[in-house]
Amino acid sequence: MTRPVPRLAPLLALILLVAGCDDPMVDQAKYEAYEKAELFPDGKTNQPPVPGTIARGQLDYFATLRQRPPLTRALVERGRERFDIFCVPCHGRTGDGDGMIVRRGFPSPPSYHTERLRNAPTEHFVQVVTNGYGVMYSYADRVPPADRWAIAAYIRALQLSQDFPVARLSDEARSRLEEAR
Amino acid sequence: MAQIFPPVADTCVKLAGIAVAVLVVGGLMVAGGAVRSDWLTRVGVAPDQPVPFSHKHHAGELGIDCRYCHDDVERSASAGFPPTKTCMTCHSQLWTNAEALAPVRSSFTTGEPLAWNRVHDLPDYVYFNHSIHVAHGVGCVECHGRIDRMNRVAKVHALYMSWCLDCHRDPAPHLRPPERVFDLDWQPPADARALGSELVARFGIEPANLDSCYVCHR
Numbered sequence: 030m031t032r033p034v035p036r037l038a039p040l041l042a043l044i045l046l047v048a049g050c051d052d053p054m055v056d057q058a059k060y061e062a063y064e065k066a067e068l069f070p071d072g073k074t075n076q077p078p079v080p081g082t083i084a085r086g087q088l089d090y091f092a093t094l095r096q097r098p099p100l101t102r103a104l105v106e107r108g109r110e111r112f113d114i115f116c117v118p119c120h121g122r123t124g125d126g127d128g129m130i131v132r133r134g135f136p137s138p139p140s141y142h143t144e145r146l147r148n149a150p151t152e153h154f155v156q157v158v159t160n161g162y163g164v165m166y167s168y169a170d171r172v173p174p175a176d177r178w179a180i181a182a183y184i185r186a187l188q189l190s191q192d193f194p195v196a197r198l199s200d201e202a203r204s205r206l207e208e209a210r
Numbered sequence: 211m212a213q214i215f216p217p218v219a220d221t222c223v224k225l226a227g228i229a230v231a232v233l234v235v236g237g238l239m240v241a242g243g244a245v246r247s248d249w250l251t252r253v254g255v256a257p258d259q260p261v262p263f264s265h266k267h268h269a270g271e272l273g274i275d276c277r278y279c280h281d282d283v284e285r286s287a288s289a290g291f292p293p294t295k296t297c298m299t300c301h302s303q304l305w306t307n308a309e310a311l312a313p314v315r316s317s318f319t320t321g322e323p324l325a326w327n328r329v330h331d332l333p334d335y336v337y338f339n340h341s342i343h344v345a346h347g348v349g350c351v352e353c354h355g356r357i358d359r360m361n362r363v364a365k366v367h368a369l370y371m372s373w374c375l376d377c378h379r380d381p382a383p384h385l386r387p388p389e390r391v392f393d394l395d396w397q398p399p400a401d402a403r404a405l406g407s408e409l410v411a412r413f414g415i416e417p418a419n420l421d422s423c424y425v426c427h428r
Contacts, residue, residue: 057334062288065325073323110389114275118300129272135303166299171281 094159094174097151100182108183111176115168124187136164141184142191154181251369256362257327260313270358276350276392287339291326294318329363330354336371337428346413347385351394352377358394371426378420382406 060066060074069076078084098104119128124141131137139146146153155177161167172180195203248254268274277283279292294317305311317324332338343353350357355366367373377384383398385406390396399405410417419425 052333054335055333059334061334063291063328114277118272118274118278130300130304133272133304135300164303166295166302168299170293170295171278 090174094155094177098175098178104179105182105186107176108179108181108186111172112180112183115172116180119165123191124184138165141188147188147192151178151181151185154184248368251365252329253365253368256360256364257329259327259362260324262310262362264361265357265363266359266361276357283340284344285341287337287341289340291324294324329365330369332369336426338426344391345388346415347388347391347409348377348381349386349391349393349396351396352384356394374426375421378425379417381415381417381420382410385409 060068062074064074065072066074113122117128118130119135120126120138120141121128121131126138126140141147155174157165158168158172158177158180159174160169195206198206268279269276279296280289281292282288282290294314297311297314298318301311301314306315313324316322344350353367354363357363383402383406386396386398387405387409409415
């Protein structure tokens with residue numbers, strides 16, 4: 030009566046083994062982004078490039094940063110989207126400097142609708158995003174050069190929206206304004 | 211020869227047989243259920259994190275866009291975890307003495323990244339890519355649920371292959387205009403399928419090819 034048990038034992042062991050062990054297909058011998066990497070001394074999968082490396086496309090990066098793109102509707106719309114993501118938390122939707130994070134205690138940024146910032150060259154806004162300004166950190170790691178120009182173009186549009194001479198309004202817009210008054 | 215077993219033994223053997231059958235079938239059912247249970251798939255179970263970071267607070271109440279922190283999600287396979295510097299754009303000035311944020315500050319000074327515990331992690335033999343879903347109108351909320359209401363992130367779907375396939379075979383009712391992908395409040399119009407079919411056509415999505423094995427196992 031003891032015979033069937035030993036015969037089943039290896040099978041049972043195999044089933045338990047398959048069910049219990051880590052599947053080598055699930056965790057393969059490769060590193061995925063953000064996985065801990067035992068191979069490298071600092072344990073990170075994402076290794077920084079060797080100091081002095083010139084990345085492919087880096088010349089384009091600086092060329093785009095230096096060269097102001099032509100002003101198009103698409104550029105301003107892209108700028109609005111990026112501004113809403115990265116700048117609105119502090120600068121607010123209209124650039125008054127009263128965003129949600131400021132209301133929670135972050136130091137107030139200046140309003141974009143001041144004489145000084147209206148007269149600042151467009152490059153200044155690109156500069157601030159690239160290098161940061163005072164307590165505001167740089168956004169260069171998250172906002173690529175083309176988007177910095179787009180944001181700058183949108184800030185110009187915001188400034189215009191708060192400072193537009195009535196005389197230059199279209200007839201239709203002016204009559205709507207009169208009605209609103 | 212005298213009988214070895216009393217007459218009742220017959221019944222005993224039959225009962226034992228039934229008991230074994232019930233145990234085997236029942237055991238298989240329990241095991242099968244366990245494999246698909248929330249306990250094993252971790253649906254609704256939030257892992258511990260090194261910092262008590264809350265999406266409900268940051269993405270919900272403060273209204274910060276997903277892309278402020280997950281800025282890679284539109285252009286790469288991985289949505290990515292924000293580097294400590296991203297936290298510090300605000301926390302260099304805000305809550306600078308909070309005990310909860312001590313690991314963030316020490317990570318910023320030492321350069322040692324915060325070790326977030328993964329909530330979603332597909333097996334290595336599955337290929338997934340965020341950017342194509344995001345570009346073609348699959349909202350974050352379709353797959354991750356109301357992140358903006360979670361204090362700690364937990365999965366809302368078990369990420370079974372059948373779940374991926376259900377959508378890949380008929381994506382139309384799950385699609386939204388791409389500019390609404392990050393808007394977790396967006397509600398589909400009454401005729402979601404009509405809008406979806408229009409988007410399927412606009413993006414050239416071919417559901418007939420989307421369930422081929424090589425799409426996800428490459």
